[in-house]
Amino acid sequence: MNKNKEQLLNKRYKAEQRFRLYGLSAIFMALLFLIIFIFKIFSTGYSAFQKTWLIVPVTFDAELMMLDQNPSKEDLQDADYYDIALKSMADLDPNANEDQENELKRMVSYFFEKEIKNELLNDPNLIGKTKEVYLTASDDLDQVFKGNYPRDLPEDQRRVSDYQLKIFDQLVANGKVESKFNISFFTNADSREAELAGIASSFMGSIFSILVCLMIAFPVAVLAAIYLEEFAPKNRFTDFIEVNINNLAAVPSIVFGLLGLGVLLAIFHLPRSTPLVGGITLSLMTLPTIIIAARASLKAVPPSIREAALAMGASRMQTTMHHTVPLSMPGTLSGTIIGLAQALGETAPLILIGMVAFVNTIPGSPMDPAASLPVQIYIWAESAERGFVEKVSACIMVLLGFLIIMNLFAQIIRHKFEKKWS
Amino acid sequence: MIKIKAKDVDVFYGKKQALFNISLDIEENQVTALIGPSGCGKSTFLRCLNRMNDVIDICSVKGEILINDFNINDKSCDVVRLREKIGMVFQKPNPFPKTLYENVSYGPTIHGMAQSKQEMDEIVETSLKKAALWEEVKDRLHEPGTGLSGGQQQRLCIARAISVRPEVILMDEPCSALDPIATAQIEELIDELKKEHTIIIVTHSMAQAARVSQNTGFFHLGQLIEHGSTDKIFKNPDNKKTQDYITGRFG
Numbered sequence: 001m002n003k004n005k006e007q008l009l010n011k012r013y014k015a016e017q018r019f020r021l022y023g024l025s026a027i028f029m030a031l032l033f034l035i036i037f038i039f040k041i042f043s044t045g046y047s048a049f050q051k052t053w054l055i056v057p058v059t060f061d062a063e064l065m066m067l068d069q070n071p072s073k074e075d076l077q078d079a080d081y082y083d084i085a086l087k088s089m090a091d092l093d094p095n096a097n098e099d100q101e102n103e104l105k106r107m108v109s110y111f112f113e114k115e116i117k118n119e120l121l122n123d124p125n126l127i128g129k130t131k132e133v134y135l136t137a138s139d140d141l142d143q144v145f146k147g148n149y150p151r152d153l154p155e156d157q158r159r160v161s162d163y164q165l166k167i168f169d170q171l172v173a174n175g176k177v178e179s180k181f182n183i184s185f186f187t188n189a190d191s192r193e194a195e196l197a198g199i200a201s202s203f204m205g206s207i208f209s210i211l212v213c214l215m216i217a218f219p220v221a222v223l224a225a226i227y228l229e230e231f232a233p234k235n236r237f238t239d240f241i242e243v244n245i246n247n248l249a250a251v252p253s254i255v256f257g258l259l260g261l262g263v264l265l266a267i268f269h270l271p272r273s274t275p276l277v278g279g280i281t282l283s284l285m286t287l288p289t290i291i292i293a294a295r296a297s298l299k300a301v302p303p304s305i306r307e308a309a310l311a312m313g314a315s316r317m318q319t320t321m322h323h324t325v326p327l328s329m330p331g332t333l334s335g336t337i338i339g340l341a342q343a344l345g346e347t348a349p350l351i352l353i354g355m356v357a358f359v360n361t362i363p364g365s366p367m368d369p370a371a372s373l374p375v376q377i378y379i380w381a382e383s384a385e386r387g388f389v390e391k392v393s394a395c396i397m398v399l400l401g402f403l404i405i406m407n408l409f410a411q412i413i414r415h416k417f418e419k420k421w422s
Numbered sequence: 423m424i425k426i427k428a429k430d431v432d433v434f435y436g437k438k439q440a441l442f443n444i445s446l447d448i449e450e451n452q453v454t455a456l457i458g459p460s461g462c463g464k465s466t467f468l469r470c471l472n473r474m475n476d477v478i479d480i481c482s483v484k485g486e487i488l489i490n491d492f493n494i495n496d497k498s499c500d501v502v503r504l505r506e507k508i509g510m511v512f513q514k515p516n517p518f519p520k521t522l523y524e525n526v527s528y529g530p531t532i533h534g535m536a537q538s539k540q541e542m543d544e545i546v547e548t549s550l551k552k553a554a555l556w557e558e559v560k561d562r563l564h565e566p567g568t569g570l571s572g573g574q575q576q577r578l579c580i581a582r583a584i585s586v587r588p589e590v591i592l593m594d595e596p597c598s599a600l601d602p603i604a605t606a607q608i609e610e611l612i613d614e615l616k617k618e619h620t621i622i623i624v625t626h627s628m629a630q631a632a633r634v635s636q637n638t639g640f641f642h643l644g645q646l647i648e649h650g651s652t653d654k655i656f657k658n659p660d661n662k663k664t665q666d667y668i669t670g671r672f673g
Contacts, residue, residue, distance in 0.1 A: 054487060233480060304516035309473060312529045312582065313505035313513075322528075 041400075045393025051182035051195070052137040052145040054108055054171060058088040058116055059130040067127065076121055085113045088133075092167055103164050109195045110134040136184075137177070139194035139387030141168055145177060148386065183279040185394065189360045190371065190379070194387025197380070199395055200362045205355065205370025206276050206344060206402075212279020212366050213343050218336055224287075225294035225332075230320045249288035256285045257349030265353060272370040273354040281353055282343040289342065293335020297328040330417040334410035343408045345399065347374040373399045425450040425590065426471065431485035433466050433475065435630050440466050444646045446639055453612060453621045455631035455652065458641035459672065464624045467641070468592050471622065472508040473501050488530045489590070509583030509619075513595040515575035517567035517582070522559055525549060525567045526577055529586040545585055553581035554611050572645075573604025580611065584619070591615065593623040597630065608633050628668060632656050640664045 062071075065079040066086065087235050089108065090101040101168035112135045119133050120126055140160045143149040145168075155162050171177050189199025232238045264270045270277050301324050309319040350356065363370035371379065377395045380388045426448040433441035441463045448454050456464040466475070473494060475481040486493050494504055497528070506529075517525050526546045529535075536542040546563070550556040555577040559570070567578050576596055583591055597605040612621060612634050625631050631638055632652060639649035640661075646660045660666050666672055 058479075198432060302516075304512060304514060305518060307474065307477070307512060308516045308518065308579070308582075311472065311505055311510035312532070313502050314528075314532055315502050315584065318532055322532075327519065 024155030040397050041393045043396050044390055047146045047148065048185060048390040048394030049149075049182050050146070050179045051184065052142040053134040053178045053180060054137050054141075055132045055176040055178060056088050056092065056108075056135050057130050058084060058119070060084060060120055060126045060128060060132045061087075062127050066129075071124075071127070073124075076124060079117075079120075081113045081117045085116050088116070092171070098164055103157075103161055104167065107138055107164055107168065109193055111136055111193075111196055132176075134178070136195050139385055142195055143386050144168060144388075145172070147181065148390070169195075185391075187232055189362050190358060191360060191378065192358075194383070194385045194391060197388070197391060199373065199376060199398060200375050201359050202371040202376035202395075203398070204363050205278070205359075206372040208351070208363060208366040208370065208374055209278040209282055209350075210340055210344055212276055213282040213286055214327065214336070214340060216280060217283035217290055217339070220283075221287050221290035221336075222294050222332060225291045225298060226320060228291075228323060229295050229298040230324060231316065245288050245291050249292060251283055251285075252345050254348040254352065256281055257352030259284065260349060260353045271367055271369070273357045273359070274367055275355075275363065275370050275372075276366040277353050278350050278355050278370075278372065281349045282346060284338040285349065286336075286343050289339035290332070290336050293339070294328065294332040296298065297331025298324060300331065301327045322414055330413055334414040337406050337410035337413070341403050341410075344372075344403060344406070345374055347372075347378055350375050351378070373402070423450040424448065425489065426622075427486075427488040427491075428470075429488070430488040431467070431470060431483065431487060433463070433484075434482045435478070436480045440644050441470075442644050446646055446649055448622060450620050451616055451618075452636040453616050453623060453634050454474045454639065455457045456622065456639050456641060457591060457626075457628060457631050457667075458647075459667070460626075462641040463644040464641045465594055466555075468594055468622060468624050470589070471592055472505050472510055473499075474510065504578075506586055506591060507588050508590045508592060509586065509588035510592045511576070511579050511583050511596045514599050515572060515579050516569070517575050517578050519566060519568050522570075522578060523563040523565045526581050526585050528581060532541070533586055535586065549581040549585040550578075552615065553577045554607065554614075555581055569606075573600050573607060576600060576604070576608060577611065577631065580608070580615075584615070585638065588619065590620045590622065592668060593621065595626060596622050598626060598667075607664040617642035626661055628656075640667060642667070 056248065062068075063082055064083045065081060067075060067079050071079070075240070082226050086101075086105060089104045089112070090096060092104055093100065094103060115135055116133055119131065137145065140149065141157075141164070144151065144160060144165070150158065151161065151165065160168075179232055184196065185198045186203075187200050189201035191197040228238060228241065260277055263274055264277050264280055270280075305323050305327065306319055309317075309323050314322065350372055355371055356379065357369060357371070358379070359369050361368070373395060377392055377399065380392045424447045428444055428446045428448075432439060433439060433442040444463075444467055446467075456468065458464050458555075467583075469475045470483055470487060471489075471494075473483075475483055483495060485495070487495055489504075493499070493655065507532050518528065520528075523546055526549050527536075527542050530542060530545050536545055543599065547560075548555060551558065557631070558574060559578075567575065570578060575576060576599075580591075601609065609630065615621060622632075623634065635652045637649065638652045638655040640647045640655060640659075640663075642663055648659055648664045655664060656668055659668060
């Protein structure tokens with residue numbers, strides 16, 4: 001008998017140990033996936049925050065720029081910089097033939113003419129002098145410098161020629177290639193050239209979409225939640241509404257995209273590809289999330305507070321507005337932020353309403369065409385150039401950072417302002 | 423003087439009847455205790471007097487309740503005005519999660535009883551003094567009311583209730599969540615308050631009913647079995663059930 005009991009005891013201990021092990025291994029697996037994911041993103045993405053520059057001596061030859069003596073500011077604006085730009089690149093190899101000169105030109109971004117122009121506009125005294133100017137390297141050379149380029153492929157299978165590599169290696173050996181923090185990634189709009197593409201347009205697009213979404217979804221959802229929770233009679237009709245709100249929360253987001261396309265664009269003719277339409281579409285998606293969060297936090301306010309207010313002679317409206325709603329706000333707000341964070345990561349509905357269009361301007365208002373961060377990731381992931389690979393990961397990093405900040409904010413609101421009930 | 427006159431009050435929760443034919447007169451400026459075993463309907467009756475049962479969807483009240491000869495179950499009765507006149511203190515202390523000052527000034531604010539900040543300060547001070555809490559909290563009026571001890575919280579709730587100078591104060595087992603010392607303080611307070619207010623108190627404790635009340639009503643299974651002066655109910659009840667309950671045979 002005693003022995004039997006001891007066996008049972010041992011069995012129980014072992015079962016508990018096993019159970020603990022299962023739990024630990026589950027957590028370990030989850031962490032492992034997370035680490036692999038983050039490692040992959042960071043290891044491919046971090047290099048996008050660096051940009052490679054070629055330092056090229058440029059001679060600001062007044063004659064080539066078609067400038068007179070003592071040119072005015074306007075003259076400098078209108079001057080022709082293409083020839084001196086071409087010449088400074090060609091001068092990198094004095095023995096270059098015409099084809100090779102063309103290849104030399106393609107070692108920098110097509111933006112190089114503008115970069116040289118800006119240099120002169122900053123310092124008009126440079127006319128007639130020679131100065132070393134930082135020029136954005138082409139995306140392929142950028143990748144070469146970062147060590148991401150398969151140099152050992154046969155020449156006819158890569159976009160960088162042997163000649164370009166030779167000149168580039170010479171420049172590197174002379175210390176004329178430099179890597180600097182990539183500001184243009186944050187300030188430029190999208191571009192077909194990987195070395196110039198940035199997230200400014202999609203970032204602003206995301207911000208505008210989220211703001212529109214917040215301004216529509218929050219008031220509507222909170223009013224709906226207050227009415228349903230505090231005023232509506234409990235009957236079949238309100239039950240029906242409740243079930244449908246829960247259903248709405250489970251509707252795939254692409255369906256909302258179709259709704260936006262069919263109603264907002266086709267019937268109301270709102271401007272296509274704009275954060276306005278994107279925000280309205282996302283607000284449909286966020287609405288049920290906020291309603292559910294707001295109702296849950298209204299429900300969490302103890303009935304004794306309502307009774308206290310009612311017994312003091314407060315009307316139902318006063319009870320709700322003075323006590324219940326303020327007390328439920330922390331929960332509602334953190335639910336709202338989580339809903340917005342979901343909307344921020346949403347891609348499918350935005351693609352349907354046209355926010356997938358190539359936008360190379362930075363939107364100044366919700367009425368301007370824009371992309372959004374997740375859509376930008378999608379667009380770049382589809383692009384063929386090698387330079388976009390790191391951009392995709394970098395954009396994911398920005399989006400993740402954005403989401404983490406929002407979730408952190410939700411947590412802080414919840415912990416700081418939520419009342420503890422005695 | 424009779425302050426409240428209940429005539430043939432029936433209360434239903436859905437189809438279930440909770441109170442049967444209650445008729446009870448309540449004397450002005452006296453303490454009336456309602457006693458009886460759990461679920462006998464004494465709290466339900468109390469909540470009829472300020473129409474707190476309105477909050478419960480399925481609850482319906484029939485019969486007349488006259489306060490100052492005015493039927494509060496009449497359609498013309500405005501519950502906000504009614505509850506201004508009839509304050510209530512609940513079983514569990516339920517101060518608003520706001521400062522002490524805001525707790526007490528809430529009623530006067532929504533009923534527009536103070537014209538200036540000074541007037542409001544005065545109302546808060548007198549209410550807290552009447553609730554015997556002033557000395558303990560006068561230095562921390564702007565700290566949250568939920569930071570007080572249980573007994574202090576309950577006195578804060580009493581101060582909140584009397585801040586609008588109600589004619590009647592309903593107390594629903596105000597001491598059941600408190601320790602004996604806090605209970606004694608509240609009982610003393612009730613004795614003081616009855617000079618200005620008519621008090622109806624629901625209590626589980628027969629000793630408490632005997633200590634604080636002048637009149638007692640005994641409820642059992644939704645019926646008012648017996649009512650009369652506390653002395654008579656406790657010493658010489660007419661009904662056998664009352665006798666059994668008082669002496670602790672059931673309940």
